[in-house]
Amino acid sequence: MRILLLEDDADIGAWTSKGLGAAGHVVDWIENGREALIAASTRDYDVLVFDRMVPDLDGLSALRTLRGARINTPMILLTALGAVEDRVEGLEAGADDYLSKPFAMSELLARITALSRRGHGEGDAPATKLSHRGLELDLLSQTCTCHGTAVPLNPKEFRLLEVLMRSKGRIQTRAMLLERVWDINFEPSTSVVETHMSRLRNKIEKPFDAEYIRTIRGSGYMFID
Amino acid sequence: MSALRQAMALSLAFLVLLSIGGLVLDDIVTEEFRAETEADLREEFQQISAGFRRDGAFPREIDTAHVFSDRGIGYAVLLADGTVLGPVQPEAFDLRGFDILEGEALFEPEAYEALERIFELLEEDDSDGQPIAPQQELFDVEFEAEADLGWRIYAGPVLDGVLIVYAPGISAFGSDLTTVILFFVILLSLPAIVVGLIFGLRAQRRLNHIGAGFDRIADGDLSVRLAPARVRDDIDELTVRIDGATEKLAASIRQMSDFSANIAHDLRTPLTRLRLHLEESERAEDPQAHSAAAIEQMDNIIAIFAAIQRIARLKGHDRRDGFRTFSLAAVAVQAHDIYEAVAQDAGQDLSLRVEEDATIQGDQSLVMQLLANLIENAIRHAGEGAVITLKVVGNVLSLSDTGPGIPEDERDRVLDPLYRLDRSRTTAGAGLGLAMVKAIADLHEADLQLMFGPGGVGLTVQVSFPPGMAPSKS
Incomplete structure (x- = not known):
């Protein structure tokens, strides 16, 4: 994927572009908001990764300008530690995702992957059913069957499985799951994700002796393709 | 020294005003007196001359005992043959109308001497009407003055002679008044300055006291208190306010230093572990x-x-602009959905009771975090087998657990960032959960109370949101 990275800090910029490069992406790293705005509006990128606080023209203003010009390239905004309220502002300005510093490379990679699929119209017609290897989710009736047997899932377990199945083959980090399934934007101090994940797996894997979900250590979870 | 200077300036201003007032008064009185004397002189002149005209002749002689009339006016006559009746020098009869003459120029030397003596003696002893000088009967004096001062006269022809009437000049009385005023000014100036000094010094001492106290506060001594035991005036009230500010400052500094100490303490463990792992990773x-x-x-x-930064931003920020209306019960249901399983895994029971829903104004995701922090606290600290109850009664949200609770005297302090009960030092968590709860509650102007759980067991945390709108019927 072709990624435009706007980051003024030399160390973080180098580390980020190296990490993205190692994952097979092509990265243009720019340190100045004005130049990033020009690059984003003249060249074709799959994903933009903008730091909020950069000299000249900050990431948020650049984002607003881009969206104002109907350039809808998916964007991840990077922000300083703990700035929760900035999240809302960023999303309202048209950011597709939001990541606060410091972040793990796996988190950024997972989010970029998720974004690029979204940007390129995954599932052109909204699916009413998701199925894979005998596991079937009916999105209309909110029911789950495994090899024909009904599996009773509570709404949150259903939503968790749906998010995982929709992004099968790609990692969903704990933070991404918290946001998407439970709408939580903070880091819980108890093992919320693990608990629900193990309940879900007890329902869909154990009785059928199958493995649908894989735990990726230090990153998150992945629905096996 | 401004207070002292001010007091002195006020005293001086008082004296200057008094002097000016005195001078003006002097002027007015003198003028009044002069006009009156002139009128009296003229009237006396007319009465006497009318008497002479009626008689058609001057008296043979003027009895010196009657030189002065009741009004303190005397007269003398120059006859056509040049004889002078009365103690007046012949030259004085050359004048016409009003005039002022020195005593020496007006009176015969002998009479003048007698006058001088009389006035001298009068000044020494004016207590009674006894004849006090051998020749006092020359002048039946009814006024106090000095003989050598200007005398006012009125002279004019009567029959074939000249009549002159005279009275002590205004300057006699006038200078006397000026002296009196000057005397009072001098007499008053001393006490005025002394009183000014006393007040000035007192005010100055109080200001110096406050100033010195401020210097000590600036030097970091926040135990300084400036207010006196009894508050009497504005300055005292000011000191009370200064004390209040100092107290608040001391409290927040104490909290801040506790906070720093706690940060240092709480970071020590993960930092030590971090260091160990980094060292090990080379060899292991x-x-x-x-x-x-x-x-x-x-x-x-x-x-x-x-978390520290979030709390700081929550405290410093006014995010009420972004507030929306939402159902409190909906957030509680969401929190219950998330944590019921987590509690179960910890061997606890988390239940939800909604007795009455309410719609409140706020930031839903922050209220969610508030609830999450409370529930996670309970899960972590209440111990296995604990029963955790989440309750919504109108706009009051409460979470009770059957754990060990929090001692009453520590309930306020657990809301401070990073404060942790001694026994919870070993459990996970950074001691920021309740501080964040407090910050979020404050942002929503909600009242946060820590109390015993039902039946005096465990802990109940109660968050009372300000009454929002009534739940919509739709």
Whole structure:
């Protein structure tokens, strides 16, 4: 994927572009908001990764300008530690995702992957059913069957499985799951994700002796393709 | 020294005003007196001359005992043959109309001497009407003055002679008044300055006291209190306010230093572990595991900082602009959905009771975090087998657990960032949960109360949101 990275800090910029490069992406790293705005509006990128606080023209203003010009390239905004309220502002300005510093490379990679699929119209017609290897989710009736047997899932377990199945083959980090399934934007101090994940797996894997979900250590979870 | 200077300036201003007032008064009185004397002189002149005209002749002689009339006016006559009746020098009869003459120019030397003596003696002893000088009967004096001062006269022809009437000049009385005023000014100036000095010095001392106190506060001594035991005036009230400000400052500094100490303490553990893992990763057979563990410790540290920063921003920010209306019960249901399983895994029971829903104004995701922090606190500290109850009664949200609770005297302090009960030092968490709860409650102007749980067991945390709108019927 072709990624435009706007980051003024030399160390973080180098580390980020190296990490993205190692994952097979092509990265243009720019340190100045004005130049990033020009690059984003003249060249074709799959994903933009903008730091909020950069000299000249900050990431948020650049984002607003881009969206104002109907350039809808998916964007991840990077922000300083703990700035929760900035999240809302960023999303309202048209950011597709939001990541606060410091972040793990796996988190950024997972989010970029998720974004690029979204940007390129995954599932052109909204699916009413998701199925894979005998596991079937009916999105209309909110029911789950495994090899024909009904599996009773509570709404949150259903939503968790749906998010995982929709992004099968790609990692969903704990933070991404918290946001998407439970709408939580903070880091819980108890093992919320693990608990629900193990309940879900007890329902869909154990009785059928199958493995649908894989735990990726230090990153998150992945629905096996 | 401004207070002292001010008091002195006020005293001086008082004296100057008094002097000016005195001079003006002097002027007015003198003028009045002069006009009156002139009128009296003229009237006396007319009466006497009318008498002479009626008689058609001057008296043979003027009895010196009657030189002065009741009004303190005397007269003398120059006859056509040049004889002078009365103690007046012949030259004085050359004048016409009003005039002022020195005593020496007006009176015969002998009479003048007698006058001088009389006035001298009068001044020494004016207590009674006894004849006090051998020749006092020359002048039946009814006024106090000095003989050598200007005398006012009125002279004019009567029949074939000249009549002259005279009275002590205004300057006699006038100078007397000026002296009196000057005397009072001098007499008053001393006490005025003394009183000014006393008040000035007192005010100055109080200001110096406050100033010195401020210097000590600026030097970091926040135990300084300036207010006196009894508050009497504006300055005292000011000191009371200064004391209040100092007290608040001391409290927030204490909290801040506690906070710093707690940060240092709480960061020590993950930092030590981080260091160990980094050291081990060089030597150990499984460096991967150690660097993963190091990252985990790093994440702990970052989480502590993120929470501190969030609290700071919540405290410093006014986010009420972004408030929306939402159902309190809906958030409680969501929290219950998330944590019921987590509590179960910890061997606890988390139940939800909604007795009455309410719609409140706020930031839903922050209220969610408030609830999450409370529930996670209960899960972590209430121990296995505990029963945790989440309750919504109108706009009051409460969470009770059957754990060990929090001692009453520590309930306020657990709301401080990073404050932790001694026994919870060993359990996970950074001691920021309740501080964040407090910050979020404050932002929503909600009242936060920590109390015993039902039946005096465990802990109940109650958050009373300000009454919002009534739940919509739709």
